[in-house]
Amino acid sequence: MNPISDNELMLSVREGAVDKLGLLFERHHVPLYNFFLKLVGNREISEDLVQEVFLRILKHRKTYRGESKFTSWMYQIARNARVDYYRKRKLEVSADEEKMEPVSQDPMPTDDLETGQETALLRTALNRLPFKKREVLVLSRFHDMKYEEIAKVLNCPVSTVKVLVHRAIKDLRSIFYELSGEKAI
Amino acid sequence: MKCSQISELLPDHIIGALEEPQKLEVRQHLESCDACSKEAASLEKIWTKLEALPVEQPSGAVRERFYTMLSAYHEGLSHSKERPKLRDVINGWIERWWPSRPAVQVGFAAALLLIGVFVGTRLQPGPAGNSEMVMLRQDISTMRQLVTLSLLRQDSPSERLRGVSFGAKVENPNDEILNALLSTLNSDPNVNVRLAAIDALFMFSSHPQVKSGLIGAIAKQRSPMIQIELIELLVKSGEKSVVDTLKLLLENEEVNPAVKERAQWGIEQLI
Numbered sequence: 001m002n003p004i005s006d007n008e009l010m011l012s013v014r015e016g017a018v019d020k021l022g023l024l025f026e027r028h029h030v031p032l033y034n035f036f037l038k039l040v041g042n043r044e045i046s047e048d049l050v051q052e053v054f055l056r057i058l059k060h061r062k063t064y065r066g067e068s069k070f071t072s073w074m075y076q077i078a079r080n081a082r083v084d085y086y087r088k089r090k091l092e093v094s095a096d097e098e099k100m101e102p103v104s105q106d107p108m109p110t111d112d113l114e115t116g117q118e119t120a121l122l123r124t125a126l127n128r129l130p131f132k133k134r135e136v137l138v139l140s141r142f143h144d145m146k147y148e149e150i151a152k153v154l155n156c157p158v159s160t161v162k163v164l165v166h167r168a169i170k171d172l173r174s175i176f177y178e179l180s181g182e183k184a185i
Numbered sequence: 186m187k188c189s190q191i192s193e194l195l196p197d198h199i200i201g202a203l204e205e206p207q208k209l210e211v212r213q214h215l216e217s218c219d220a221c222s223k224e225a226a227s228l229e230k231i232w233t234k235l236e237a238l239p240v241e242q243p244s245g246a247v248r249e250r251f252y253t254m255l256s257a258y259h260e261g262l263s264h265s266k267e268r269p270k271l272r273d274v275i276n277g278w279i280e281r282w283w284p285s286r287p288a289v290q291v292g293f294a295a296a297l298l299l300i301g302v303f304v305g306t307r308l309q310p311g312p313a314g315n316s317e318m319v320m321l322r323q324d325i326s327t328m329r330q331l332v333t334l335s336l337l338r339q340d341s342p343s344e345r346l347r348g349v350s351f352g353a354k355v356e357n358p359n360d361e362i363l364n365a366l367l368s369t370l371n372s373d374p375n376v377n378v379r380l381a382a383i384d385a386l387f388m389f390s391s392h393p394q395v396k397s398g399l400i401g402a403i404a405k406q407r408s409p410m411i412q413i414e415l416i417e418l419l420v421k422s423g424e425k426s427v428v429d430t431l432k433l434l435l436e437n438e439e440v441n442p443a444v445k446e447r448a449q450w451g452i453e454q455l456i
Contacts, residue, residue: 018255018258018259019255019259021255022251022252022255025248025251029243029247029248029251030240030242030243031240033241033242033243033247034240034241037241038238043241043243043244046243047243047244047246047247050243050247050251051247051250051251051254054251054254055254058254058255058258118234118237119237119238119239122234122235122237122238123238126235126238140200141200141232141235142235142238146202147202162197165196165200166193166196166197169196169199169200169228169231169232170196170228172231173227173228173231176231176234
């Protein structure tokens with residue numbers, strides 16, 4: 001038996017069965033939390049943002065049209081929620097997100113001694129990527145999104161996403177090897 | 186294709202975004218070109234390394250806040266649906282009864298005012314407003330109990346830890362929750378989960394079954410750390426009925442010396 005699709009669930013939420021949002025929450029809150037964590041680097045803010053996204057889904061459920069994937073819609077809301085969060089708190093000094101780095105880099109409890117060093121290095125390298133590149137890389141690598149889907153989330157041409165992903169991988173490689181002192185090739 | 190053209194396609198190649206025939210062309214080129222194949226390997230390496238970044242788990246508070254929000258929203262929704270209906274009923278009623286001549290309207294209004302004042306002075310404010318809040322609180326409490334029970338059954342210790350901390354927040358937990366927490370204390374394989382269960386259970390130590398369960402747990406535990414924690418908390422709360430259990434611990438040869446020492450201290454404190 002196939003589980004009910006995200007799209008079907010969200011359509012029932014739209015029609016008033018708001019309890020069904022619980023299932024969507026269970027399916028997506030952890031990936032969503034990790035999305036925010038990789039972009040803002042702070043656990044507490046990421047948790048607040050997850051809450052905010054589901055609140056917005058509930059409030060604006062009537063606007064869900066079900067034409068594209070539920071996750072594309074959810075990550076669009078997530079991006080707006082993040083921008084609004086910083087706008088409200090005036091943490092964004094300039095509108096230029098290219099330079100935005102995560103507010104803090106909490107040590108993650110999963111870092112143990114053996115794998116910890118490389119993981120920490122990777123995380124630092126990822127955080128040093130300019131924001132837009134980091135965002136597309138995270139969506140592509142950790143959320144298994146194809147260029148077309150990312151383009152929907154970002155509301156931009158597929159070609160732009162493609163270029164951003166290409167540059168992001170190459171930049172990440174340079175930063176990582178610069179930090180680790182190894183040679184790239 | 187030239188190397189420069191291949192280089193453009195390499196990121197797509199490593200992330201699996203290429204379609205035939207380009208896919209085949211790139212593969213064939215990489216077999217024959219050393220420089221491009223090294224470049225591809227290097228890009229692939231960083232792409233693969235990213236896999237090592239672990240999936241992080243949010244704290245249990247996220248789930249709790251979500252379900253609280255959902256039930257509050259649900260509650261608000263059902264109320265807003267009732268309101269227009271009520272208004273329609275009242276409007277219809279007024280239309281039918283309101284007199285059309287102004288002089289009669291004045292008399293009617295004065296009579297209504299008198300009735301209003303009379304009724305107002307007689308009636309005591311009822312508990313109606315509070316009952317909605319009580320129901321909402323009950324709903325949230327029931328939801329917490331359900332989440333607690335399901336989390337306590339999870340395989341992952343961190344999920345069970347969240348279950349325990351959820352359980353600690355339930356107002357007036359039912360027997361099912363208390364028994365689930367007690368059985369976590371007695372049989373969970375993870376020490377941290379058991380320690381958290383002790384803290385949660387102490388919140389409900391006024392329940393007789395919890396008190397006797399905590400006392401009974403001292404002898405059942407195999408971990409000295411847990412035994413000492415139980416002894417300390419029970420002694421500090423002045424629980425005199427624990428003395429008999431502590432005396433039995435002193436007589437038992439298998440019991441860890443540090444635990445015996447604490448038991449001795451406990452007896453001295455309570456007697």
